[in-house]
Amino acid sequence: MTTASVWTFFRAGLAVLALMPAAALALMPRASGAAPAPRDFSLVKTVPIGGPDKWDYLVYDAGDGRLLVAHGSEVTVLDGASGRIVGRIGGLKGVHGVALVPGLGRGFAANGGGATMFDTARLTPLASVPTAAGADAAVYDPASRHVFVMNGRARSITAIDPGRAAPLATVPFGGKPEFAVADGAGSLFVNREDQAEIVRLDTKGPRIAARWPLPGCVEPQGLALDAAHHWLFSGCSNEKLMVVDARTGHIIDTLPIGRVNDAVLFDARRGMVFTSNSDGTVSRIAETGAGGFAVLPPLRSEPGARTMAFDSRRGRLYLVTADLLPGRRHIRHGSVKVLFLDEARAARYTNRPMN
Missing domain, CATH: 2.130.10.10 (YVTN repeat-like/Quinoprotein amine dehydrogenase)
Structure with a gap:
C-alpha cells in the first residue's frame, strides 16, 4: 500500500482491511528463557x-x-x-x-x-x-x-x-x-x-x-522505548516490529505484528510491548528473562483501531475506531467510538522485577 493510501485511509479512519488470522501471530519464543504466560484482555466497554x-x-x-x-x-x-x-x-x-x-x-x-x-x-x-x-x-x-x-x-x-x-x-x-x-x-x-x-x-x-536505517521496514509509524534496557520498538506498516538499541542504532531483533501499525506502547510493569494495528488486532511482545522476546497471541480489537493508550495501573487498553461500511471506503457517519479492553483480573499485579 502506498504512503498516500495509508495516510488517507488510516489517518481519516476510512480503511477496511481483512482481519489477520490469529495463527499468524501464535506464540513464538524468540530467545532462550521462559516467556510469561499470555494475559487475556477483553472488550468491556464501547464508548461512542x-x-x-x-x-x-x-x-x-x-x-x-x-x-x-x-x-x-x-x-x-x-x-x-x-x-x-x-x-x-x-x-x-x-x-x-x-x-x-x-x-x-x-x-x-x-x-x-x-x-x-x-x-x-x-x-x-x-x-x-x-x-x-x-x-x-x-x-x-x-x-x-x-x-x-x-x-x-x-x-x-x-x-x-x-x-x-x-x-x-x-x-x-x-x-x-x-x-x-x-x-x-x-x-x-x-x-x-x-x-x-x-x-x-x-x-x-x-x-x-x-x-x-531500518532495513526491511516499510513506513515506520509507532515508536516506544524500554528505557531500562535501552530498547526502541519501531512498528512498521509491513507487519514488522524492529527492536533497536537506543545507544548504537544496532538492530537487535525483528518480530511479526499485525498490518499497518500506527501506535506502539511499552509497559515496564508487565515487560510487554503492544502494537495497535488497523487489521483489528493488538499484537503483544513479551520480554523474556533472558533478554529476548516472545510473540504472544494477538488481542482482537476492531478494524481501523490503529492508535491506542494504556492505563498500566488498571490494566486497560484504549483504542479508537468507527463502524466501517463493508465494500466501501467510508465509515458510518457519527460512529467514532473508544474501545476499552481490560486485562483479566487474576493477571493484574503491582510490579515486575526488572532484569
Whole structure:
C-alpha cells in the first residue's frame, strides 16, 4: 500500500482491511528463557464519541485519570474509568497529536500548522503556537522541558517552550517525521516514515545527532522505548516490529505484528510491548528473562483501531475506531467510538522485577 493510501485511509479512519488470522501471530519464543504466560484482555466497554469522523492519537493522563482523543476538530476528553465524556477542546484544525506537560497544568494539541495550548483542568484553549505545515505527533521531553511537534508536510520538528507558549526553534528533519519518544536524558527518537529510519534528536540543541536505517521496514509509524534496557520498538506498516538499541542504532531483533501499525506502547510493569494495528488486532511482545522476546497471541480489537493508550495501573487498553461500511471506503457517519479492553483480573499485579 502506498504512503498516500495509508495516510488517507488510516489517518481519516476510512480503511477496511481483512482481519489477520490469529495463527499468524501464535506464540513464538524468540530467545532462550521462559516467556510469561499470555494475559487475556477483553472488550468491556464501547464508548461512542460521535463526530467528527476523523481521529488520530490518544493520550492517557495517569495523574487525573483522563483519556484525551485527537478527534478531528477537537480533543475529546473522557473519564478513563467510566468512559463519560468530561469535556471537548474545540476550534481545532485537524488535530493529530496531544502532549501533556507535567506540573504545569498545560497540554498542547498539534493541528494545522501549529499547536494549541490548553488548560488541562478546565479543558479550555489558552494560546496558539505556530510550528509548520502538517503538525502531527507532539511529545513532551522531560530533559529540556520542551514540547516537540513533528511537522509532516514541512519535514521539520519544532521545539516549543511551554512556559512562554512560544516556538524556540524549528529543525529541518530531511524527511517526514512520524511518532517520537523521549528518553528523559536529552534524546528524542523519531521515526522517519518516508525513508525507514530512526533519527535521534539532541533536545538540548536541538539538533540531529544520529540517523539509523531500518532495513526491511516499510513506513515506520509507532515508536516506544524500554528505557531500562535501552530498547526502541519501531512498528512498521509491513507487519514488522524492529527492536533497536537506543545507544548504537544496532538492530537487535525483528518480530511479526499485525498490518499497518500506527501506535506502539511499552509497559515496564508487565515487560510487554503492544502494537495497535488497523487489521483489528493488538499484537503483544513479551520480554523474556533472558533478554529476548516472545510473540504472544494477538488481542482482537476492531478494524481501523490503529492508535491506542494504556492505563498500566488498571490494566486497560484504549483504542479508537468507527463502524466501517463493508465494500466501501467510508465509515458510518457519527460512529467514532473508544474501545476499552481490560486485562483479566487474576493477571493484574503491582510490579515486575526488572532484569
